[in-house]
Amino acid sequence: MSMNMMESDSALSIQWAPDSFRINGKPEIILCASLFYFRIARAEWRSRMEQAKAFGYNAIDVYFPWNYHEKREGEWDFSGERDIEDFLKTAAEVGLWIIARPGPYICSEWDGGALPAYLFAKEGMTLRDNDPAFLHEVSRWFDRILPLIQRYELGRGGTVIAVQLDNELDFYDCSDPHGYIAALRDMALNHGIQVPLIACAGQGGLREASGFAEGVVPTCNFYPNDLDPEFEQKVTAYKNELAARGLPLLVTETNRSHFLLRRLLSCGTKLLGPYLQVSGTNFGFTNATNNWGKPLAFMTSDYDFYGMVSPEGRIRDEAYEGRMLHRIIQAYGSSLAEGKPALNLSMVVGGTKNTAVRQSLELKQGGNLLFVTNVGNQTEEISLRPGSVQKDIKRVCPAGECAILPIDVPLGTWGLSGTLLYATAELTDVKQTSSRTVMVFHTERAGEIAIRLDERYEAETDTSNMWLTEEGDLLTISFTADCISTCRIQLNGGHLLELIGMKRTDALLLEEINESGNIVVGDKKTYDLEPRTMENAWSTSRIDPSASMSGGSPIALDKADFLENQGFYRGYAWYEASYKYPAHESLQGVLIRQGSDVVSLYNGLRYIDTVTPGGGSRYVPVSASGNAYDAGNVENTGKKGGNGGSGGRSGQFNARVEIWGHTNFDDARLPGLRLNARKGLTGLTAVTDAKNITSNWRVLRTNTRELQAELIDPGLDDRHWPLVSFGNWMSPDHPAFEYYRRSFRAGEDADSWTLHFQGLQAVARVFVNGMEIANANPFDPYLDISAFVTPGETVHISVFLERVLGLPAGNVLVYEGSAAAEWKLSAAEEPELLRHAAGSRIESVLTEMPLMLEPGEMCWLYGMLQDSNDGAGWRVFVRGSNMKLTIFFNGQLVGRLWTPGGEARPVMTGGDPDSFYLPGAWFCEEEGKEGNELTIMLEAVVAGATSVLEGLAFIPTVTQILKEKGGTAG
Numbered sequence: 001m002s003m004n005m006m007e008s009d010s011a012l013s014i015q016w017a018p019d020s021f022r023i024n025g026k027p028e029i030i031l032c033a034s035l036f037y038f039r040i041a042r043a044e045w046r047s048r049m050e051q052a053k054a055f056g057y058n059a060i061d062v063y064f065p066w067n068y069h070e071k072r073e074g075e076w077d078f079s080g081e082r083d084i085e086d087f088l089k090t091a092a093e094v095g096l097w098i099i100a101r102p103g104p105y106i107c108s109e110w111d112g113g114a115l116p117a118y119l120f121a122k123e124g125m126t127l128r129d130n131d132p133a134f135l136h137e138v139s140r141w142f143d144r145i146l147p148l149i150q151r152y153e154l155g156r157g158g159t160v161i162a163v164q165l166d167n168e169l170d171f172y173d174c175s176d177p178h179g180y181i182a183a184l185r186d187m188a189l190n191h192g193i194q195v196p197l198i199a200c201a202g203q204g205g206l207r208e209a210s211g212f213a214e215g216v217v218p219t220c221n222f223y224p225n226d227l228d229p230e231f232e233q234k235v236t237a238y239k240n241e242l243a244a245r246g247l248p249l250l251v252t253e254t255n256r257s258h259f260l261l262r263r264l265l266s267c268g269t270k271l272l273g274p275y276l277q278v279s280g281t282n283f284g285f286t287n288a289t290n291n292w293g294k295p296l297a298f299m300t301s302d303y304d305f306y307g308m309v310s311p312e313g314r315i316r317d318e319a320y321e322g323r324m325l326h327r328i329i330q331a332y333g334s335s336l337a338e339g340k341p342a343l344n345l346s347m348v349v350g351g352t353k354n355t356a357v358r359q360s361l362e363l364k365q366g367g368n369l370l371f372v373t374n375v376g377n378q379t380e381e382i383s384l385r386p387g388s389v390q391k392d393i394k395r396v397c398p399a400g401e402c403a404i405l406p407i408d409v410p411l412g413t414w415g416l417s418g419t420l421l422y423a424t425a426e427l428t429d430v431k432q433t434s435s436r437t438v439m440v441f442h443t444e445r446a447g448e449i450a451i452r453l454d455e456r457y458e459a460e461t462d463t464s465n466m467w468l469t470e471e472g473d474l475l476t477i478s479f480t481a482d483c484i485s486t487c488r489i490q491l492n493g494g495h496l497l498e499l500i501g502m503k504r505t506d507a508l509l510l511e512e513i514n515e516s517g518n519i520v521v522g523d524k525k526t527y528d529l530e531p532r533t534m535e536n537a538w539s540t541s542r543i544d545p546s547a548s549m550s551g552g553s554p555i556a557l558d559k560a561d562f563l564e565n566q567g568f569y570r571g572y573a574w575y576e577a578s579y580k581y582p583a584h585e586s587l588q589g590v591l592i593r594q595g596s597d598v599v600s601l602y603n604g605l606r607y608i609d610t611v612t613p614g615g616g617s618r619y620v621p622v623s624a625s626g627n628a629y630d631a632g633n634v635e636n637t638g639k640k641g642g643n644g645g646s647g648g649r650s651g652q653f654n655a656r657v658e659i660w661g662h663t664n665f666d667d668a669r670l671p672g673l674r675l676n677a678r679k680g681l682t683g684l685t686a687v688t689d690a691k692n693i694t695s696n697w698r699v700l701r702t703n704t705r706e707l708q709a710e711l712i713d714p715g716l717d718d719r720h721w722p723l724v725s726f727g728n729w730m731s732p733d734h735p736a737f738e739y740y741r742r743s744f745r746a747g748e749d750a751d752s753w754t755l756h757f758q759g760l761q762a763v764a765r766v767f768v769n770g771m772e773i774a775n776a777n778p779f780d781p782y783l784d785i786s787a788f789v790t791p792g793e794t795v796h797i798s799v800f801l802e803r804v805l806g807l808p809a810g811n812v813l814v815y816e817g818s819a820a821a822e823w824k825l826s827a828a829e830e831p832e833l834l835r836h837a838a839g840s841r842i843e844s845v846l847t848e849m850p851l852m853l854e855p856g857e858m859c860w861l862y863g864m865l866q867d868s869n870d871g872a873g874w875r876v877f878v879r880g881s882n883m884k885l886t887i888f889f890n891g892q893l894v895g896r897l898w899t900p901g902g903e904a905r906p907v908m909t910g911g912d913p914d915s916f917y918l919p920g921a922w923f924c925e926e927e928g929k930e931g932n933e934l935t936i937m938l939e940a941v942v943a944g945a946t947s948v949l950e951g952l953a954f955i956p957t958v959t960q961i962l963k964e965k966g967g968t969a970g
Contacts, residue, residue, distance in 0.1 A: 032689030039280025043921030056326025177213030294908030302911030367409030607856020615672025727809020759810025
């Protein structure tokens with residue numbers, strides 16, 4: 001069945017059916033490695049592509065992040081490291097097909113999933129939905145990116161074979177997936193895109209991901225437990241669903257193990273797209289925050305899930321598995337590429353339940369490939385019973401193996417007459433010339449190959465570990481894998497058939513079969529990972545940690561506001577505000593409202609603490625730093641009335657806020673994990689009283705989830721209700737539905753009140769003076785009730801609590817105090833930070849490691865690197881504690897690290913949290929020209945503990961030299 005597309009070179013080049021995907025008329029199995037230009041230095045694009053191709057991959061998938069190219073609204077950049085055309089052109093020159101994924105949303109653990117942060121400040125816009133306002137913004141991006149992609153489609157001078165619309169929409173609460181995807185489809189078609197349009201399902205929701213919009217192909221992303229014994233059943237269900245629509249199964253994302261890819265191949269998958277076989281780096285302020293930390297996690301600058309190629313270009317063991325799988329696919333050619341699942345359980349008669357999967361593919365030209373998968377933890381012995389041989393054949397299956405075994409495969413697949421009846425070894429390679437056919441089989445221990453030839457022959461072996469058995473026209477070749485051995489079969493017509501047996505470890509390293517039929521086995525690539533100590537003169541410049549680095553005048557605000565609302569989308573920001581409170585009070589702490597991602601708080605010049613509130617509120621006791629309130633930071637206003645009255649106190653808060661990254665998911669458990677979440681903070685309160693009101697709540701048990709309005713009436717006579725601690729009524733109900741009521745008197749001089757349901761493991765529906773406020777939950781337990789409180793009067797609180805028995809309801813606190821006012825805001829991205837670093841350098845002093853900073857201190861660290869490691873660069877490991885590092889090299893932000901220590905440090909995930917990469921191409925090699933400066937901003941972020949930078953360890957990276965036409969790394 002041909003693509004339902006306009007007639008064009010691109011359309012005619014790509015065709016499909018339920019059991020085939022044809023490119024230029026040839027059925028293909030597409031092995032596709034994620035390879036992202038925005039995470040790899042431009043000078044390394046070609047070498048990374050060559051590595052992917054050399055280790056078996058014929059395609060790459062690539063996202064195009066909208067916010068990487070539109071740095072500010074209307075400010076576009078497609079030059080230098082952002083030169084998409086050069087990337088697409090290079091991929092075509094290397095010979096890789098491309099799955100292009102322009103979004104508009106890409107996920108990819110990238111800042112905001114690539115949605116520009118200015119969108120989050122647009123009121124009334126619904127992201128990733130059939131909303132005209134959002135689609136208008138998307139059209140501006142598509143107007144830029146789609147013409148570039150279209151120019152490099154297959155048949156038009158490039159190798160793009162598909163374009164993906166959005167990404168895993170089924171994870172998002174899109175109200176109209178059909179309308180949304182159809183709108184994106186129409187934009188693509190209007191821009192002349194003629195290759196297939198696809199939409200991937202992240203958790204199996206084909207309709208939710210694609211809307212089943214006409215002309216858009218649903219694809220699947222699978223991230224299972226690789227050893228799930230029922231995985232094939234799930235995949236087959238999706239295969240059948242797509243086949244009913246006339247479509248092949250295309251897996252656009254999955255785990256990186258080729259063990260799992262083999263299992264997917266057994267189900268008839270035509271596109272195998274393990275995510276991130278080629279790793280990279282989140283350079284700049286491009287990291288995301290997401291929910292991998294249950295719920296909050298910060299993505300590391302290192303972007304590496306340990307696929308085939310490391311961020312600095314080292315080849316890993318999995319790469320050799322990739323090359324082997326590619327060669328197996330090539331060995332069977334189009335017969336495998338058009339194979340379809342055929343469950344032949346009768347061919348396997350032994351083995352325990354641990355050898356769980358017995359899947360087979362019916363080859364197009366006849367015969368089967370039997371996939372025997374051992375998902376257990378011990379070696380199993382199975383018995384095979386091929387239909388054409390009247391005996392059982394034993395086969396040992398190691399744990400974690402998915403063996404691909406031929407059964408009754410016609411030798412006509414390779415232009416010979418006869419049948420490959422069975423083999424207990426995998427057929428890895430086939431090399432053919434006009435006079436010779438070489439077939440390479442491998443196994444862990446011993447193998448057996450049975451063939452039936454339709455012409456006379458003479459056979460011999462060259463070693464004692466291979467022997468022949470002839471029974472009529474049946475020839476059985478048995479061998480052990482102790483060494484490479486060959487059976488030479490001279491056919492009557494003069495053609496030579498060579499069957500070579502070898503051990504699996506040799507087959508993984510097989511480089512080529514030359515024209516003479518000789519096997520070339522290479523060596524596994526090894527690396528020098530011994531750290532080097534760079535001879536470097538380090539210097540530091542201490543800086544005022546509470547002062548802005550923007551270099552410009554701050555803007556005045558009537559009230560604190562999110563950064564995106566003020567046009568700040570990445571980097572650092574500084575909030576300044578004043579506060580007042582009565583002289584008879586003392587500062588207990590500070591309440592941060594809706595803070596994210598990293599908030600370092602100062603009371604004047606005195607450090608309080610650093611927190612990561614995840615977009616929610618957070619109470620920070622002043623005593624957390626071990627510092628008493630410093631009277632030198634306040635003054636007696638001498639004014640009467642208002643906050644403070646006669647002899648009131650005042651002071652200043654300074655908050656340094658870092659946008660680690662906008663979330664790439666949409667998770668309701670934290671405010672900062674919603675896709676449209678904004679950064680910064682919306683208020684600070686000087687807390688003068690932290691009331692614990694956990695005790696003495698009136699309680700009434702009910703049996704319905706329906707709200708009973710009379711039970712939250714402030715005037716209700718509840719004197720007959722029992723008095724208990726909050727959430728402490730022993731109930732036989734599960735879940736329990738209970739009303740709790742309590743009151744407290746508000747302070748006369750305060751203007752800010754916040755409820756904190758500390759340790760809550762329930763859902764609390766909260767009412768103040770009869771007015772519903774909001775729901776408190778375990779992930780967002782703070783509620784601002786200031787608008788419903790009158791100073792000096794009684795505050796009536798009612799809570800409708802829905803509890804799961806056995807889980808705590810926690811404590812209830814009220815933070816009372818004075819809200820900060822007279823706000824000022826400034827911000828700095830990479831250019832401003834670098835200017836500040838350059839201006840501070842004149843006051844720098846020589847420094848030796850270890851370098852220590854007191855809580856809240858900051859400094860710039862400078863060092864000049866003299867060695868580029870012959871242009872290959874370095875992986876740099878940081879040893880230290882309680883410290884954040886923002887690392888620049890030659891004017892580029894190369895990494896952000898947060899060393900272990902402190903409760904505020906979130907889960908760091910996505911790659912190595914302790915190191916960063918310096919690309920060799922970014923070193924300055926011009927003689928006599930200064931450069932190669934490492935500039936690091938250090939922040940001591942743990943209250944009450946000294947921060948230590950013990951040192952940096954430099955590990956050399958190695959430039960990979962690859963043979964043409966897919967040789968191994970050398």
